[in-house]
Amino acid sequence: MYCLLPVRQELCKRRFFYRQASDIYGGVAGFYTYGPPGSAVKNNIISLWRQTFVISEHLLEIEDSCIMQHSVLKASGHVDRFNDFMVKDVKDESKFFRADKLLEEVMEAKLQTPGIADAQRHEYTTVRNQADAYSQKEMWEIFQKYEIKSPETGNDLSEPYEFNLMFPTPIGPGGYLQGYLRPETAQGIFLNYKFCLEQNSNRLPFGVAQVGRSFRNEIAPRAGLTRQREFTQAEIEYFVNPKQKDHPKFASVESTVLILFHADAQLNAKDPVKMTVGEAVRSGLINNETLGYFIVKTWQFLVSIGLKKEYIRFRQHLPTEMAHYACDCWDAEIFGSYGWLECVGIADRSAFDLTAHANAAKCDLQYKESLEKPFEREVLILTKKSGVDIMKAFKKDGKMVKEFIEAQPQEELECVAKKLETGDAEVQVDGRSFTLTKGLAVFERKKEKVTVNAFTPGVIEPSFGIDRIFSMLLEHVYSARPKDDKEDDKQTRGVLSFAASSAPYKCVILPLDQRIARDKRYLQMLDSFTRELCEQGLSFTSDESNATIGRRYARNDELGVPFAVTFDFETMEDSSVTLRERDTMWQIRLPLSLLGELLRCLCKGSESWQSAFQRFPHKKNSNEEFRKD
Amino acid sequence: MYCLLPVRQELCKRRFFYRQASDIYGGVAGFYTYGPPGSAVKNNIISLWRQTFVISEHLLEIEDSCIMQHSVLKASGHVDRFNDFMVKDVKDESKFFRADKLLEEVMEAKLQTPGIADAQRHEYTTVRNQADAYSQKEMWEIFQKYEIKSPETGNDLSEPYEFNLMFPTPIGPGGYLQGYLRPETAQGIFLNYKFCLEQNSNRLPFGVAQVGRSFRNEIAPRAGLTRQREFTQAEIEYFVNPKQKDHPKFASVESTVLILFHADAQLNAKDPVKMTVGEAVRSGLINNETLGYFIVKTWQFLVSIGLKKEYIRFRQHLPTEMAHYACDCWDAEIFGSYGWLECVGIADRSAFDLTAHANAAKCDLQYKESLEKPFEREVLILTKKSGVDIMKAFKKDGKMVKEFIEAQPQEELECVAKKLETGDAEVQVDGRSFTLTKGLAVFERKKEKVTVNAFTPGVIEPSFGIDRIFSMLLEHVYSARPKDDKEDDKQTRGVLSFAASSAPYKCVILPLDQRIARDKRYLQMLDSFTRELCEQGLSFTSDESNATIGRRYARNDELGVPFAVTFDFETMEDSSVTLRERDTMWQIRLPLSLLGELLRCLCKGSESWQSAFQRFPHKKNSNEEFRKD
Structure with missing residues (x-):
């Protein structure tokens, strides 16, 4: 059904999009370092997010601390309930497992048994799908029922016990004050709701945003960026009158068609449906207009950074998944090599958090x-x-x-x-x-x-996992091309077809060879051209190595740089340069003096590559001569 | 000599530039939350920093984790040496003090004694100035010599003992792996030097940058943003051949005149000198061209965001202050209500860090x-x-x-x-x-x-404390104006004269009154105008409250918004609007259709307010009629 090529870990590591943090020391699971191109792409995603949400939706952005005091996270429920169940090998305490993940694996293995009966298949499937929903007691009963042992040693396992996923740290030299690293950025927003409301002239509705690191001491971090112990969230809390959840701009988005995988369909093994958001809200499938509006804005954002429409769907939480206080919750799931992966959660959390903090801090948070x-x-x-x-x-x-x-x-x-x-x-x-x-x-x-x-506002919470979005984006823009452009070549090399807005660098500058690279005229032209790029805010890179021009084009295709500018011997005479586009591999020839503005328009999207190709002398193949149609 | 008005804490809190984090819970010293305007200004500073350094200097930017493993920070020296001395009240262990700060206070108090002899004055001054340089043993001897007691109780104090300033946190569910929150972003760069070098086609020199949070468990956090337990750093490690520290672009900056407070002047109680950087490097005052280049770039950056030239100086570290491996180090100090405050450190750290990690990680980091x-x-x-x-x-x-x-x-x-x-x-x-x-x-x-x-590269490290720069910027752009523009009024109100590039919002939109605010034509014009602002990336705010237009101008002057756009009854007829500039308070009248482009030029600096004022019908006083000269 889907045929996405997983981005080779090798490319990501070799070109340093990201790699294990502290790699020279062997690293620790769950921590990653973004290298130059990865960090640039991630920053671009965040900056587009700010453009789409903070600026366009007039949100108030705040920046709260990562370390939070005990009382705050006690009130939010994280101290008591932000736990996973663990089991330990009774004879070797260095071996521990996340109970639900181990149970899933055991059930998965049983399901692979050839020729199992339908009743058994149903039972194992049910247990696997509910693995993260069992209580401590139920979990222990199920472990005993299936006689689950420690995977490597075969030893008995301990009873499941709770492990809190927050990183604790003492504040101050006395160590008397217990602190934690925040497990989500959302709590910082609730704490400052009152002060933000004042800045909004005491008017509802309004939204507050925060972008920043969150920390979860995962028992079993996954390979890759999808379950890290330290990750970047971009969260919005949109505060509303609980009786007025309509949205003034809903009409502008209601005809958007989305893939919706609603709870009923999931429970009855049906397929997701395609439906307009207007219809979904009118029929009550999506609880209210504000929720629907942010679902569409989320979809628009994901598409705008370069994710593929057909690989984005919205899955509704099942009644059993949803917190007791939530009225409706949809996850934006993106398809990739991990299957459908939750990347954004959009929840109507009602007045739960503000009420909890008002009670704990003895502070009036009513509107x-x-x-x-x-x-x-x-x-x-x-x-x-x-x-x-x-x-x-x-x-x-x-x-x-x-x-x-x-x-x-x-x-x-x-x-x-x-x-x-x-x-x-x-x-x-x-x-x-x-x-x-x-x-x-x-x-x-x-x-x-x-x-x-007087009432406590309700809240709609769109919560973005930036690293997961980054990771899925790499997969969606990746493709492979025969090496050296020979069709019969079985070796391929990667191309990352980033949109210009998310590309790590907008262009690469290439002197044809070392003679050009050392030419004074080149250095002068380079100086004024790069100054122009800086002024336009267009990031660039250069590749002055000895490699052939074809090899250097390929290297930068791999980095996802959309445009390459080549300075050759003719450039030294008439100041004209060749501009090559990454995906078509077509080239145009134009005066250097026009290039800065053209690149700005191409990257902003106000001129298409097709149009630029027509306007200037061009060729579709590097062996041809430039010609004007 | 200097007369800066300290920004009133009241303004910062009331308009939520920043305030104590978790304020509704009473907060914890050393943690702050940036509110909407503060967060916007801070983000603008960071974005200008990226423009000035990462893009213009072609640095490789990376993003490493905040939590780092023990072995990394052991090698860097932080586990063993990143300590302050503490003393405890022997009868009340909840009372503890940072030994050097307590010693400074005691000496300061002694210096206030009327009529003390010159010899004593000299002695107390010397002890005060060296308070942070004593060894554990020396500190204890001095505490005994002056019979220093616990300030509030008068009880005896413990011997000084070391307190490590890193926040510890256990990694993983076993708790077997000791982690710490990074005390600086620099270490993440050293760990990834090797991989960045590869991305730079194995060529020296090159620079790597990182912007992010750092954490220090201060014993005595200061009021305000200047000594927080959690803060934002922007650091560069510029790797060079230790024998080739000249810089290709040095010639372009060498005529810049800076205020230099060199070590000799400090030791001999002389004043700082004004000198060109070229002269300073040639005379050996500044160790090398690369160091000099980054000192100028730092100065240019600070001036470009709006800090006052005359309140920026560069202070050289004394030989006793400098780490044994460093060859030269200069702090950019900015003057404000805390006196001269270190905001940027620019150090030549030689090959110390890379050598330490190469040895500890058993990894070849030679070039x-x-x-x-x-x-x-x-x-x-x-x-x-x-x-x-x-x-x-x-x-x-x-x-x-x-x-x-x-x-x-x-x-x-x-x-x-x-x-x-x-x-x-x-x-x-x-x-x-x-x-x-x-x-x-x-x-x-x-x-x-x-x-x-083969050699281990040396490194020049410019290290920026973003929160301190933010805090000093607020002071430098602050001024007070008589309330209601009446000269005889003794009450004043604040104006923050941010440069457009660092202002929290570029413009505020004001409907003249509620009739306009509810007019359909206003809503239509607003919609297309704000869409245009979004496309230009110009952030804006609006104030549709009942307050008079004058009061609303004043409110937004206080936020530092450079331009105000007023929609009035005429606007409804001919789509013309009034544009008011914050600092001159002058106004122009122009068609709304021209405003987006004009604002873009004004904010980018490609058109001055004076020029725009001449181009359109204008007035200098709100009671006048608009006229064209």
Whole structure:
């Protein structure tokens, strides 16, 4: 069905797109270094992401710290629940396994047994597919049922136990303060929701974005970039009124046709469907317009950087996969040598995170909206006299205590009032304790006009795994070409057909040979030309080695550089140069003075290569003469 | 002498340039969050840095991991020597102090004593200035001599002990592998030198850059962004032949005049001097051309983002400050409310780091250069017969063992040969051990033609503290203006006069009032105009609040937005808009259709505001009518 050539690890390593981090020391699984072309492509992806989301959608971008304190990640649920189950070899503690992955492998092996019965096939498949959904107890029962042993030694395995995936680190010299490396960038956004809302003139809806490293101490990091212990996320939290999830720009995207693999289809072994997003939202398949809008924006972004449309689909989470608070969640999956790989998650997380932090930090994160039609209700308030009494009683702290009480929510005041019926009540203000006696704090019930509707915003979260997108992009733009352009040659060499916007360098500069490379006129032309490229913000590279021009073209095709500029003997006379395009391998001849602007237009997409090819003397084969049609 | 207004913390917090991280939880010292305008300015600084260094200097940029393994940081010296001395209150262990900082404070206090004698003043000053240079023993002697006690409690203090400033974290579920958060981005570059050299066609000199987070578990983080526990570095390692440190582009910068505060001047209480870099290098004040070149490039970069020339100086490290292997080191210091603050370090670190990693990782990091005049020398080599014998003896491993022996450096071979004189010799190949017996491995001495000169490259390291530069930039571009533009008003409000290239948003869009904001024609014009801005990559913001237009201008002056575009009732009729510039507060009137291109030119610097002001109908005061001169 699909026939993508996996990018050879060899090319990635040889041209240093990426490789194992600390490779000269042997490296550690799960950590990678991006080399010059890889780092450039990754930066381009991030910069296109900022263009598509932060600038075009007017998001507020923030940059929070990687190290976060315990209380934050306790509230978010990561300290207690961000775990995987592990099992250990009981006789050799250096051998440990991620329980769900081991179970999947064991079931997979059983499924390979020739001639197994249908009932068994069904059972093994079910267990394999649910491997990551079992509780600790269920997992242990299943390990016992199938008598699963330590793979290499055959020894018994321990009961499954929880392993927290966060990297812990102590903060400060006392080591008294427990910190962790953030497992996702999202939490930094929730912590700063209140301050961002202020910057947005206290208006909903609005979105906040963050791009940065996240860290997960994976038990079994995968080969390649798809499950690293350190990775780059680009996350958006789009805060909405939970009752108003329509999106003003939805109409502009609703006719977009996407491949949707909805939960029903997955459960009933059906195929994904092609459907417009408008239809999907109207039929209730996608929960709301804002979710639908970001699904389309995600798709547009992925296509714009060069991923193949037919290899992008959106898979809905099954009810069992979804967190209890989420109302709908879709993963953008991209097809490659790992099969369909989750690269972006787009979830409606409701008000879960803001509520958790508001409770833990004892901080009001509610949104207050003026009501068009105010109404009346009964409230408990401090009597005027009692307010004055408290001000006097606590002297210089009096004002603070009084204002603190007045700012408390109704439930708190009811509590205090109840306590005061039978004795004193303590209040904690600014870290100190104050005792309210019965006669001092007196409450009364009054009618109050309610003019404000307070609620905790819901949130739609598009979350991008930049390294996975990078990795899939390498696969989608890779192809092989016969070596030396001879059709009968069985040896091939790679070409990475990056779009100009994501290519590591926009052009490569090639002096025809060493005589040119040392010519003063070349050096002068080079100086002013590269200055022009720098001013246009067009990155470039050069290859002044001894290799033939054909070999150097090939080397740069392998790097994915879309354009090659050759300076030859004619250039020294008339300042004309040859421009070659990577994918067609066609060439045009033009004055160097026109090249900077042409490259800018070609890379920006305001002129096509076909059009440039027509405008200037050209040839389709390097052996021909340049001609003008 | 200097009169910079410190940027009010209040402005930075209120407009969310930055604030304490996890603020709603109370935060932890040393961690900050950049809000939307701060994050945008910081990203602009980084992007200009990439433009100035990576693109213009053709550097290879890489991206390494933040978590690094023990062996790497052991070799670099960070595990053993990246320490500060601490002292603890012997009765209250929760009170601890950085010994040098406490000593500085105690000496500072003594210096404030009225009427102290000159000899004492000299003594206290000397101790204060050397506080961070004492050994553990010296520090303890000084603490005893001055009877320094725990500041708040008056209790005795412990002997000074070393505290390592790296954040430790265990890697993997076994916790067997000790990791640390990188204390600098530089080490990632040294680890990948070999692979980058390959990408540079094995040619020297070349530079490698990395931008990213670094982490230091400071004992006493300072208020503000200047000593954080997590910060962003942009570092370059420029690898050179240690005997050829001249730079091809030095001539283009040598006439640049800089403020140089050389070591001699510091030691003899003289003032910094103004001098051309050419003169400084020729006189030997600055060690070499490459160092001088990067000092100028650093200065050019700092000035280009908007820092004030007169508040930038280069301070040479004193011989006592400099690492033993460094040959010269200059800090770019920027003046602000903290005095002169080190923001960039430019060091010639010789071959120290590469040598350390080559030894620890047992990996050849030498550069091999073809000699123009080859010469002969005597070498020890395996005899041809012995090579064949070894191939046979170790069967399928034979080839590997033979090639391993042949690739060993001469010293190693001499060792093996020596061992074989008295018995067997073991060699470790690919993690396994092979025994060479006397008869098996036989060496002979032969004359060899040496055609290659091998050496470990030296390195020039410009290292930028991006957060410090950001922080100083805020101070340099800040000024105060009377509120409501009334000269007699004593209240002022801040203006941040960012250069367009570093401004958080290039323009703000303002509908005159709510009637305009809700007008369909406005929404249509807005849609196509913002689309144009997005295409140009010009970031923008809008302010559709109820505030008067004057107040909204002021708000955006405070954010540092250089241009404001106002849509009013006339706009609805003739599509003309008002463009106001932040610093002059002058306004021009022009068709909306011309605005996108004009903004692009103004922000790029290809048209000045003065010129635009002349070209279009204009006014210098908001009460005037627009007129054309």
